[in-house]
Amino acid sequence: MKWATGSADPCHRAVSPGLMAALLEHSREGVVVCDADGVVTLANPAAVRLAPRLEPGLPLPAPLDSVLSAPEARVVTHDGRQIQVRAEELGEGRIAWYLTAETSRRTEFLLEAARRLAASLNPHRCARAAAELGTRFLCDAAVVFLPPASGRRIEWIRVVPGRSGPDEGAVPAAAAAEVPGLTDALAGLREDVAGRQDPGGTPDWLLPEGFGPVGHLLVLPLPGNSVSAGALVLARRAGRPSFDEDDQGMAYDLATRAGAAISAACLFRDQSTVNGILTGDLLPPDLPEIEGMRLAGRLRASQQAGAIGGDFYDVYLPESGPVERPPLVILGDVCGKGARAAVLAGQVRHSLRTLLLMESRPERLLELLNRSLLASPSPHSYVTLILAALRTAPGGHVQVDLAVAGHPPPLVLRRDGTVEEVAVRGSLLGALQKISLWPATVDLAPGETCLLYSDGITEAFGGPSGREMFGEERLRRALASCAVMPVDALVERLEQLSTDWLRGGQQDDRALLAVRAGRGASR
C-alpha cells in the first residue's frame, strides 16, 4: 500500500475513520468483517446487495461461512445468485470476506452468441463469428465447414487465438472425410449426441503448423433449414481438460445457433444472387465511347435498396445488318416506381433493341413501340420517351435527330453558355391508338451539350422552404453554370444540385443523360 509522503502516522493521518467508511461505502467489491465468534460486525452496501441476508450483529449466513481463508476465490450460490468469495484473516480471530458477482460463463456465452450470430446475413461472417465464439468459450481451435455452394469443394474457416486473423480454405469432400465424423456431421447425422470424436485421427491439414497434438475433439453438425448448414469442429490441445458436460451443452448451443444463422445467411445469399441476375439487365448500361462525342448519364432510383425503377436510359450502337443507322440513345420514364416499373422499362429497352434490327426512323420506332405497349397484358403500360439518333457531322459537329413521346423536351447548352429548350414534342406511349409526333434535329457544335432528363429532376420538391419545386427554370440556370465542365462532371453536378434540393425528402426516380459534341471540355 502507498501513503502520501510526510505522513508521520499514516494509518491515522491518511485514513481517518470517516474516510475509511466512505471508501467502504463506495467500493464495488462487497466487504464483510466478522469477529472471532463468527458474528458480522461490518457489511458494506455492495456486500448487502450481493447477499441480502447479511445483517450486522447476526452470524454470517450459509454458505459464506463455509469459505475458509485462502488466496483463491471460491464461487458459492447464495439465494440463487453466484458470488465469488475470498476470505482473509485479519488477526485477533477476525476474518474479512470479499464478495464479487460471478457472471456465469454460460450467461456471457449466450449474450455474446446472440449479439454476434444475429448480426450478419453473410455465410462467411456468420461462420467466422461461430468459430471465434468457439475459441473464446470452449476450445483452442475452431473450424467451421460450410456446405458446398457450388462445385464439390467444402469451404472452411478456422480460428486459432494468437494468429493474425482467421484462415480460410476449401477441401474436396474426400479430404473432409479424413476428419473423424465430419462426413456424417456435414450430412446432419450425429453418432454421439455430444459429438465426441477420436482426436488421434485428426488429419494434419485441419490445424495450423505448430498447433501440437490434439487432445480432445468435438465434431458437430450445424442444423439448417431442413438441410445441413455445415459442421463445427472444436479442438483442445493434449494435456487440457476434456470437454465436460457443461462444455458439451455449450457446444451444442453454439452449433444450433450458428446453424440457424448460417442457413438464414445462405438463403439470403441465394436469393440475392437470383435477384442480382434478374435485375442486372434493368440497371443502366455502361456508356460506350463513341467517336466524335462524349456521353454521360446518371440514374437514381427512388427505392434505394433496389437501385432500379421506372426511369431508364440506354444506348444502341450500330450493328452490322440490313438497317444502316447512327448510334441511338434513349431516355424514358415508365408510369410507376420500383420493381414493377423497372420490369416494364426493361421490356421497352428490349423491344427497341429488337425493333432496331428492322427499323431506324425515330417516328416509326415510337409508333411501333406504342402498338406493342397497347398490346401489353399489364394495365397502365404508359411510357414517356426521348429517342435521339446521333450523327457526326463535319467540323466536329453532332446532329441529334430527336423524337419525343410525352417527355419533357431536351435542353441544349450552347458554347456561349445560353440554354435552349428544343422545340420537339409528341404524345405519350401506351395510351392512344394513334400518336402524334413533332420531331426535330439539333446541331451541336464542338463542346455543346444536349441534355435529356426525366421529370423526377424538375418536379423534385424541396429547396430552402422544403415545399418548392425545382422547376425547369432552375435546371436551365444550373445547366448554364456547367458550360466549362467535362460532361460527366456536368451530369454529376446536376444530380448533386437536385439531391441537395430534395434534402432527403420523398424522391421520385431521376435520370440524366448528356451528349456532348467533340472530345474534351468546351471552351
Added chain:
Amino acid sequence: MIPDLPAAARRYLELIGRADEEGAVGLVVSLLDEGVPAEDVLLRVIATSQRRVGELWESDEWPVAREHGATKVSERAVAAVGAHVRPAPSRGRVVVACADGEYHALPAHIVTEVLRLRGWHADFLGASVPGPQLITYLHREGPDVVALGCTLATRLPRAHALIAACQAVGVPVLAGGAGFGADGRYARLLGADAWAPTADAAADRLASGLPSFPSAREGAARVGGEEYVYLTRHRAELVSRVAATLKEAHTPEGGHDDDLGYIADYLIAAMYVHDASLFTDYVTWTCGVLLARKVPAEFVVLALSVFRDVLNDCPRAQALLSEGVAAAQMCSAARQQRRAFDAGHAPFSG
C-alpha cells in the same frame, strides 16, 4: 533521377484547372513510369493539388464549375493510377463508402486506391451511398471493415446512422474525413471503431488490426436532444423566416439564401454533437469565404442575430448562435483592423 514532386503537383494543378484530362492522366502515368511510388502520386501530387483546388474555390479565384471540372479530372487520374499499378490482394477485404448525401467522393476514392496498393481487397461504392444499399452490400460481400468517409460535418447525423447500421450487422467501421473533426472527436462520439485523418493513416490503422466485430457499447451516444429534433423538423420554415426578416431589414449587401441554409445545417450539426466549436469554426470559415465574394462579415453577424431572435424557444440554439455572432464579429473586427492598417501604410495617405 527522382522527379520533383512539388513541381509535378504544380503542373498537375495547371492541367486540371483547364480540365485537361489527357494531360493530367498522361502526367501521373509518366510519373509512375519514372518510378515515383503510386502512393506518392496519389497523396503528394493529386491529393495535394486537390487541397489547393479547395483553397482556390474558397478565395473565389476559381468558380465552382472550374473546381468541379478539376475534381472530375482528378477522379480519372486516380482511376488511372489504380489501373496502372494493381498489386494482388494479400490482406482482408474493405469497403469504402461515403455517407448518404456526401458528394465529395474523391478523398474516399484515393483512400480506396491507397488501400489496394497496400494489399487490401478494397471496393469503392462511390459518392452518396444510401444506407440500405450499403447494408445489402455488407450482407452480400461480407467485408471485414467499412471505411466511411464524411467531409462535411453537416452529414454527421447521417454518418452516425450509417455507423450504427454497419455495426448492427457486425462489421466494424473506420471513420475518416474532415467531417469527423480534425482530431476525430466526432468519430469517437458516434461510436466508430477507429478513426484516421488521412489515407495513409487509414492504411496504417487497418494494418495494425481492427477487431473482427464491433465492440459492445454501454448505452447510446449522447447526441441530439429536444432542440435538435425541433430544428431538424422545422429547418425549412426557420430558413424562410430568417430570409424574410433579412429582406425586410433591407440588408444592403446580402449573401445568398443558400448561405442561410448552410448556417442552419451547421447549427443543427453542432447541436447534434453538442459541440459549439463545430459551429464557430464554420462561422469563421464562412466569413472568409463570403468576404472573398465581397459579402462582409457583418452580413453573417446580422443573419446569425436574426436566427437567434427567431429561435426564442430554443435556449441551447441561442447560446450557440451567440457564440457564432461573437466569432463573426471577430472576423469583422480583424478585417477592419487590417483595413485601418493598410490605410495607415498607404503611401502619401493623409
